[in-house]
Every structure is written in C-alpha cells, then in structure tokens.
Amino acid sequence: MVKKICIYDSTLRDGAQGEGISFTVADKLKITAKLDGLGVDYIEAGNPGSNPKDIEFFQRLKELKLKNAKLTAFGSTRRANVEVDKDANIMSLLSAETPSVAIFGKSWDFHVTDIIRTTLEENLCMIRDTVRYMKHKDKEVIYDAEHFFDGYKANPSYAIDTLEAALQSGADWITLCDTNGGTLPNEIRDIVKKVIGEINAPIGIHCHNDGGMAVANSIMAVIGGVTQVQGTMNGYGERCGNADLCTIIPNLEIKLKYRCLPEGALKELTAASRFISELANMTHYSGAPFVGHSAFAHKGGMHIDGVSKNPHSFEHIPPELVGNSRRFLMSEVSGRSTVLTSIQKVDPAITKDSEETYNIIAELKRLEHEGYQFEGAESSFELVIRRALGRYKKLFEVSDFKVISDEPWSNGNSATAIIKIWVNGVQELTASEGDGPVNALDIALRKALTVFYPQLNKMRLVDYKVRVLDTTTATAAKVRVHIESTDGERSWGTVGVSTNILEASWIALVDSIEYMLIKYMD
Ligand SMILES: CC(=O)SCCNC(=O)CCNC(=O)[C@H](O)C(C)(C)COP(=O)(O)OP(=O)(O)OC[C@H]1O[C@@H](n2cnc3c(N)ncnc32)[C@H](O)[C@@H]1OP(=O)(O)O
Numbered sequence: 001m002v003k004k005i006c007i008y009d010s011t012l013r014d015g016a017q018g019e020g021i022s023f024t025v026a027d028k029l030k031i032t033a034k035l036d037g038l039g040v041d042y043i044e045a046g047n048p049g050s051n052p053k054d055i056e057f058f059q060r061l062k063e064l065k066l067k068n069a070k071l072t073a074f075g076s077t078r079r080a081n082v083e084v085d086k087d088a089n090i091m092s093l094l095s096a097e098t099p100s101v102a103i104f105g106k107s108w109d110f111h112v113t114d115i116i117r118t119t120l121e122e123n124l125c126m127i128r129d130t131v132r133y134m135k136h137k138d139k140e141v142i143y144d145a146e147h148f149f150d151g152y153k154a155n156p157s158y159a160i161d162t163l164e165a166a167l168q169s170g171a172d173w174i175t176l177c178d179t180n181g182g183t184l185p186n187e188i189r190d191i192v193k194k195v196i197g198e199i200n201a202p203i204g205i206h207c208h209n210d211g212g213m214a215v216a217n218s219i220m221a222v223i224g225g226v227t228q229v230q231g232t233m234n235g236y237g238e239r240c241g242n243a244d245l246c247t248i249i250p251n252l253e254i255k256l257k258y259r260c261l262p263e264g265a266l267k268e269l270t271a272a273s274r275f276i277s278e279l280a281n282m283t284h285y286s287g288a289p290f291v292g293h294s295a296f297a298h299k300g301g302m303h304i305d306g307v308s309k310n311p312h313s314f315e316h317i318p319p320e321l322v323g324n325s326r327r328f329l330m331s332e333v334s335g336r337s338t339v340l341t342s343i344q345k346v347d348p349a350i351t352k353d354s355e356e357t358y359n360i361i362a363e364l365k366r367l368e369h370e371g372y373q374f375e376g377a378e379s380s381f382e383l384v385i386r387r388a389l390g391r392y393k394k395l396f397e398v399s400d401f402k403v404i405s406d407e408p409w410s411n412g413n414s415a416t417a418i419i420k421i422w423v424n425g426v427q428e429l430t431a432s433e434g435d436g437p438v439n440a441l442d443i444a445l446r447k448a449l450t451v452f453y454p455q456l457n458k459m460r461l462v463d464y465k466v467r468v469l470d471t472t473t474a475t476a477a478k479v480r481v482h483i484e485s486t487d488g489e490r491s492w493g494t495v496g497v498s499t500n501i502l503e504a505s506w507i508a509l510v511d512s513i514e515y516m517l518i519k520y521m522d
C-alpha cells in the first residue's frame with residue numbers, strides 16, 4: 001500500500017513574502033486553479049488579516065469550485081492580553097470563510113519573551129484560546145509551530161508544551177517549522193523522531209532554505225515520520241525561499257515511492273512550475289531540478305553519446321515523468337553523436353563515421369572558438385550543416401547597404417537603412433527608417449526581400465540579445481548577437497559574431513531570413 005504524503009502549498013502566502021513577488025488578485029485566482037488542477041491537498045491562499053488584496057481574493061475565491069484542494073487562511077494566534085473574539089486578525093481569518101485555517105504561534109521561549117514580549121504562560125494561553133475558538137467555529141486547524149527546531153534546541157520541554165497546548169485544544173495537524181532555515185538534516189530527523197515519540201497527532205514540516213537545506217530537511221522529516229509537507233512552487237519565499245515543492249514531490253514520489261499528487265498528475269509538474277513563474281514575473285530557474293529547462297539538457301559529447309545509447313546512463317529519471325524533456329546542446333564540448341541528429345535531419349544517409357560528420361564537428365568547434373554559441377541558435381547551426389553538405393543555395397545577394405544614425409535621437413525613428421539586393425539577376429533597392437540601426441536594417445532587408453518572397457511578411461523578430469565577448473578590449477571587443485524570430489507558428493534562433501555590432505546583427509539576421517525561406521521551400 002503506497003503511503004500518502006499530504007502536500008500543503010503556500011506559494012500564495014509564504015511564496016508571496018519572497019522578494020520581487022507581488023501577485024495580483026487575478027494571478028492568485030489563476031494560481032489557485034492551477035494548483036488545484038495539479039492536485040495539491042491544501043492551498044494556503046493568504047493572510048486575510050494582512051491586506052485588502054487578500055481580503056478581496058478570499059471573497060472572489062468563494063466563486064471558485066475546487067476539485068482537490070482545501071483552501072486555508074493563515075494568521076497568528078490572538079495577540080497577548082487581547083480576548084480572542086476581540087482580536088482583529090482572528091476576525092479577519094473567520095471572514096475568509098475557508099474550511100481550514102493555519103494558526104501560527106511561538107514555540108521558542110526567546111521569541112515569547114523578547115519578540116512578542118509576554119510571559120511563557122500567556123503564550124500557551126494564546127495558543128489554546130485561538131485553536132479552541134477556531135474549532136468552535138468548525139474549522140480544521142493546522143497549527144504551525146513557528147521556530148520549532150530552534151525552540152526545541154533551546155528549551156525542549158517548553159517547545160513540546162506549545163505543541164501540547166495546540167493539540168489539547170483540538171488542532172488537527174501540528175506543523176513543525178524551521179522558520180529561520182538554519183537547521184541541518186540530521187537534526188531535523190532526530191527532532192522529528194523525538195516529537196513523534198511524544199505527540200500523538202498528524203505532524204507536518206515547514207522548512208525555509210537559509211542554509212540551502214529546505215528540500216533535504218523536508219525529505220528527512222518525511223523519513224522521520226511526518227505526513228504533511230509544506231512548501232512553495234519553485235521555492236519562492238522570504239530571504240532564500242521556502243522548501244521547493246517542485247523538487248520535493250518528484251523525490252518523494254519517484255525515489256521514495258510515496259503518493260503526493262493524484263495518479264498521473266506528476267507529469268503536469270513542469271508546466272505548473274513554469275506557469276507560476278510567469279505569473280510571479282520571475283525568470284524560471286533553468287537549473288531547477290526536475291522542472292528546469294536545463295534539467296535534462298546534455299552538453300558533454302560523451303554524455304550525449306551515452307544518453308543516445310541508453311538515457312539511463314546520464315539521467316536519474318526519465319524527463320517525461322515530470323513533464324519535462326531531454327535536450328542535446330551543440331557546443332565545443334560536443335562529440336559526433338551530438339551533431340548527428342541535426343545532420344541526419346538534413347541528410348539521413350550520413351552516419352557517425354562519415355567524413356562529413358568529422359568536418360562539421362571541426363567547423364562547430366572552430367566557430368565556437370571564434371565566439372559563436374549554438375545553444376539556442378540551432379537554426380544557424382543547421383545552415384552550417386547545409387553549407388558543409390552542399391545543401392545550401394544562396395537565395396539572395398546583398399550588394400550594398402548603408403545605415404545612417406540620426407543625431408540627436410529624436411522621438412520615434414532614430415536610424416535609416418538603404419539596401420540593394422539581387423534575386424535571380426533582378427535588383428531591388430529599398431530604404432527604411434527604424435528604431436535604431438539594427439531595426440532599420442531589418443525592416444529594409446525584409447521590405448526588399450518580400451518583393452520576391454512574400455512569405456517573409458509573416459516573419460518578425462521577438463528577441464535580440466547582445467553579449468560582449470572580450471571586455472578587456474572595450475569598444476573593439478567582439479560581440480555575439482542572438483536573435484529569436486517567429487512566423488507566428490514556429491520560432492527559431494540564430495547567432496552572429498563580429499567586432500562590429502552591426503555586422504554581428506546582420507549575420508544573425510540574414511541567417512534567420514535564410515532559415516525561414518529554406519523551411520518554406522522544403
Ligand atoms: C514565519 C512567518 O512567516 S509568520 C508570518 C509573517 N508574515 C507577515 O508578517 C505578513 C503579514 N503581516 C502583516 O500584514 C502585518 O504584520 C500584520 C497586519 C499581520 C500586523 O501588522 P501590525 O499590527 O502593524 O504589527 P507589526 O507587523 O508591526 O508587528 C507584528 C505584531 O504581531 C505580533 N506577533 C508576532 N507573532 C505573533 C504571534 N505568533 N502571535 C501573536 N502575535 C504575534 C508582534 O508581537 C507584533 O505585535 P506588537 O505590535 O504588539 O509588538
């Protein structure tokens with residue numbers, strides 16, 4: 001029988017305490033629906049006592065019908081020396097009308113005396129009164145024992161008393177929090193085991209990542225016996241973040257054979273992680289375990305050779321299990337196996353031992369030495385292959401171009417490009433203004449070419465990046481330009497390198513246009 005670990009997501013509460021994150025109410029509603037679709041058990045949706053945004057969000061949540069998750073509102077115990085039913089935060093928690101509430105309280109004696117500045121006995125009363133009150137209001141109560149591990153190390157009997165206070169007042173769950181994120185995995189395991197020996201309740205874990213241990217600590221706690229794991233998607237959270245559910249869930253399901261999400265949901269994890277990073281307006285971390293863009297990206301030639309023979313050689317799990325996919329990166333550390341897949345797309349008859357394969361890998365390494373980088377610029381690399389295999393025909397010739405930059409830079413267009421091209425012996429001369437020299441050149445070139453190739457009307461640039469390759473030579477340094485283009489359905493990347501930024505842009509631009517024309521003619 002597979003043991004279930006309850007997944008408690010706090011992306012919308014503790015995740016929102018992360019630097020740079022500010023979800024709108026609309027974002028929060030979309031994330032709630034996504035997490036529910038993924039199948040987490042609890043969604044800690046916010047602090048109704050904190051701000052009007054969360055209050056509005058809880059109001060609008062009432063319209064949302066969830067299939068899997070229980071909504072939870074989060075707040076503290078009553079304040080010291082305030083009656084529970086007179087405490088404004090407690091009233092706000094009730095107004096959220098969620099089936100469950102998470103109540104956090106102090107477990108570390110130092111926090112009681114020095115931070116909330118009350119007596120140890122009053123803190124126990126605050127916990128008891130609040131939990132009991134919420135139980136009278138028919139709430140499921142998750143009691144979060146803030147700073148539990150630091151508190152246990154400082155004064156174990158008081159820390160346990162705080163848990164007993166919550167439990168005897170009716171708490172349904174007791175969650176042990178490593179609030180400052182500094183506890184080590186062996187300490188977590190040992191303390192969790194001791195607590196489980198003393199407290200007869202379902203126990204959860206809530207870890208922060210200040211020592212880089214949040215995931216390891218959460219997993220050690222499960223090994224120690226907890227049955228609920230709290231965390232956030234992508235590890236968002238205050239300071240160094242919270243325990244990352246996108247790492248914890250696959251480890252628990254795939255490696256330790258627990259059930260965390262409903263059957264089949266694990267393969268939705270990568271999409272959910274990236275969706276939430278979009279809404280959080282945070283760049284998705286490429287190196288994130290399991291769900292990152294690079295998590296299954298192989299670059300070393302020997303690794304790619306191994307994975308091509310048997311993926312198990314350099315992959316700890318099949319990427320499809322978490323909805324991710326394998327990628328092979330072209331680079332100077334590639335071997336023939338890396339480039340073979342790309343070569344065979346152009347000519348399936350070429351093999352790993354063909355002379356052409358050796359020539360193409362040598363050309364790849366020469367170009368990378370010059371400053372090219374073909375990761376993300378696979379279309380430029382396909383043109384390298386086509387040239388090497390004699391499968392490339394120039395579709396246009398540029399006989400001349402001029403770019404004039406306007407000074408001072410006025411509003412709107414700041415450069416003009418004039419270009420003369422030839423296609424099958426026919427000349428076309430065009431001029432165009434643009435927002436900067438590269439933009440003017442791009443528009444003029446495509447304007448000239450659409451006379452012959454109308455399909456280029458669909459093409460546009462979506463990204464343009466410049467990287468200086470040798471900063472010691474200042475303005476004489478080489479630059480690498482990376483362009484991302486689209487025709488509305490597909491997108492492709494190209495690259496150019498030169499000491500002249502305009503020329504590097506031009507090379508990437510011409511590759512991009514040639515690649516599109518070749519694809520339309522194939
Ligand atoms: C570990 C955690 O993540 S716990 C959650 C932390 N999250 C947040 O703080 C985000 C939401 N917080 C807020 O919006 C605000 O802090 C509010 C609205 C809740 C409170 O705001 P204010 O009343 O202005 O108080 P302020 O934030 O300055 O100080 C915190 C107060 O809470 C009290 N407090 C802190 N922890 C607890 C606790 N566990 N139980 C009861 N009271 C507590 C403090 O003693 C302090 O009270 P004091 O002003 O009487 O000294």
Ligand SMILES: CC(=O)C(=O)O
Nearest residue numbers: 104144146147177179
């Ligand atoms: C409750 C909580 O968020 C913490 O102690 O870290």
